[in-house]
Each structure stands twice: as C-alpha cells, then as structure tokens.
Amino acid sequence: MASQIESHRSGAEIINGDAICRNKSIELLEELGLPKGLLPLEDIEEFGYNRDTGFMWLVQRKKKIEHTFKKIKQTVSYAGEVTAFVEKGKLKKIAGVKTKELLLWLSVVEVYVTEASPEKVTFKTGTGLSDTFDAAAFALGE
Numbered sequence: 001m002a003s004q005i006e007s008h009r010s011g012a013e014i015i016n017g018d019a020i021c022r023n024k025s026i027e028l029l030e031e032l033g034l035p036k037g038l039l040p041l042e043d044i045e046e047f048g049y050n051r052d053t054g055f056m057w058l059v060q061r062k063k064k065i066e067h068t069f070k071k072i073k074q075t076v077s078y079a080g081e082v083t084a085f086v087e088k089g090k091l092k093k094i095a096g097v098k099t100k101e102l103l104l105w106l107s108v109v110e111v112y113v114t115e116a117s118p119e120k121v122t123f124k125t126g127t128g129l130s131d132t133f134d135a136a137a138f139a140l141g142e
Helices: 002-008 018-032
Strands: 013-016 044-050 055-069 074-087 090-101 104-112 120-125 130-134
Touching: 002 044, 002 055, 002 074, 013 018, 018 044, 018 055, 018 074, 090 120
Parallel strands: none
Antiparallel strands: 013 044, 044 055, 055 074, 074 090, 090 104, 104 120, 120 130
16 A cells, blocks of 8 residues: 555655644545545544645554444544545545444445535445445534
C-alpha cells in the first residue's frame, strides 16, 4: 500500500500533524459533498491529496482503530493507512476501511452520495453488497 502512496506523492499536497490533518480531511470531505464525520481517524501523522490524480491518503500512528457510528450501530475499522480516489460525491477504490456485518469484516471499496438524494450515503463492499444510511449518522462528533 505504501507504494501506492509513493506513486502519488509527486505534485501532492502533503501535511503532517494530527490537528491540521484532521482539518484538511474534513475540508476535503466537505468539498466533495460528503459527510464531514466519515473518516473519524485518530492521531493522524500524514494527510496527502494529489488533485491531478484524485488520490488521497491518511496515515495514522496506530495500526488501526475501530469506530462505531452510534446512530446506525455500525462498527467500522480503519487501518493505519487509508487511501482512496476521490471525485465529487464519491470515494472510490478505498483501501484500509472495513465494516462489520454480523461476524464478518467486509472491505468498503466505495462511498458515495448522489445529487438526487444528498441526505443519503451509500457504502459498497468488495463483495458487491451495498447499504444506504442517513448522512446525519456521519456528522462530526457522531
């Protein structure tokens, strides 16, 4: 995964330090029209975004963290490195994010909102399953 980040470093905006990385990731989600609490990572070492390729990454100090979105009772695991290609309303080819369904951890490969219903967020897994939730469940601090 590090090689994927390395291949997108040239020309990327790269920021270090937890507070500013959190702010930058929230700004990017907002710019994309996605809920600001979608990436509740902790102790972020590095945030990078290459506008030319649409590639973004977040590197945490910890190997991984788990976060439960209380409004929807959904537990999500974030690896030490989270990467995605971004475009308006969408994170795609996501790496480093898994959701717990029953007893299985499934990789989340895409998250998107549509212009027709921006109040809904859809998550697609590597198995092709998808689920849609109210965007309010992913507000900051939820």
